[in-house]
Amino acid sequence: MKVGRFTAVLAACGYGFLLSPLLLVCLLSFSADDYLTFPPSGWSLRWFGALVANGAMLQAARTSLLLASVVTLLALAAGLPAALAVARGWVPGAVAALLSAPLLLPTLVLGLALLMALQPLALVATWPGLALAHIVVVLPFVVRIMTTALSALPAELEAAAATLGASPLRVFWRVTLPLAAPGAIAAATLAFLVSFDEVVISLFLVGPRLTTLSVALFRYTESRTDPLVAALAVALIAVTVVVVLTVDRLVGFTRTIGRT
Template sequence: MSRAGPRRAGPVLRAAAACGFLLLLAPLVVVVVVSFSAGAFLAFPPPGLSLRWYAALLANGDMLAALGTSAVLAAMVAALSLALGFPAAYAIVRLNFPGRRLLAGLLVAPLLLPTLVLGLAVLLALQPLGLTATWPGLLIAHLTLAVPFAVRILATAIGAVPAELEAAARTLGASPLRVALRITVPLAAPGALAAAALAFLVSFDETVLSLFLVGPRLTTLPVELFRYAERRTDPLVAALSVLLVLIALAVVLLVERAAGLTKTLSRE
């Protein structure tokens, strides 16, 4: 008995999908066009085309310093999210202990709170410790958002590893640590890479939490962009937005090529 292949989308569904894509991409197209404007103010359509605002962006020391801060901070958040998230995800998926469901719920709890409430709570917790406007304070704040995402993806990746392989390794005399390092970690590596990429992007793009914790000498790129947009309305904002979109796209394409991000996330 032959199985019927997947049904092809009809013209109505295709038209609806095309309209949806256009609706989602239209703002991005406008931002890209405005970023090449030759005018002195945000306007669409632009009065002319020029690269002047990309040159102005490269000459803006505050923006470049904030970009470096955000990149380093996001890389640290990605590494620590893996270091903290992998043991937690393994415990949730593979171990059976009292409070396992409670632990899983607590790890997801930061995602259920409004970011404004979470930012205020982090500020009240870190201010008595003198960690506001410091690297450790920003790192802790961003980890509160990045770790739950990492745990979710890592739990899916670890759950996809056949438990029989781990059991077979243990029956052959391998220690639990050796099983984890030689069996679980290599097979879950694509999921770990996807979790690191998502943690990087979450940290790199985070604005609300950073607004509560930055200072005059330490700021992130989204906060600097927010402050710049409050003072001025020139197309440099659009040029920086295009740069941020390209960075996010580059990270996603790199992970997709290296580990198959779509397949990893579709297992959930």
């Protein structure tokens, strides 16, 4: 019993240490000061109002939402067949390792490599180039989660459908895909969040007319130190928490990720 209490105290201290920066950001977002100072001299919602009135940030947010949505759909379309091939053993194990290769490279190196590859094709600062770069980043996550989800499916159900005369394509659409839907939703959620939050690779590929929210936030902090940054961070944290908790409630996001 004492060991259990000691472990609980250690866990609470660890969570407190990890979450303390978020608490500080939340407090600063309600500051009435013109600069980031702690503790604030007063409390106000002025910076949330300033955030809503900031047209550049809102435009960048719309760009990130659209980009993340497109990237998520394309990553699922490409990652699902790849994950199925890996889960069923239709491809060598080296292929599965190759699909995870982008995760092994520093994002700075990957961003520079993508810039050098896309520049001759005139794809820098364009929607196709930015979407392609984000797909490279999120595809390994989709393949990893979907491989786990597909590997956990009972093979007997697919075999039974095949013995009843269903074609391989019909088996996939009527049996495999519905059973793997929770994993697909979890993979789509993670892909969307990773793409929406990507900043390092985006810095190499955005332009003056095409900027994501993460890049706009990064550039804003280079010249200003007001609490608008904290207000935006709190808004993003709130949206992320709501999305993750909702998906976890519906399909077991935490359990799906934990098995990978």
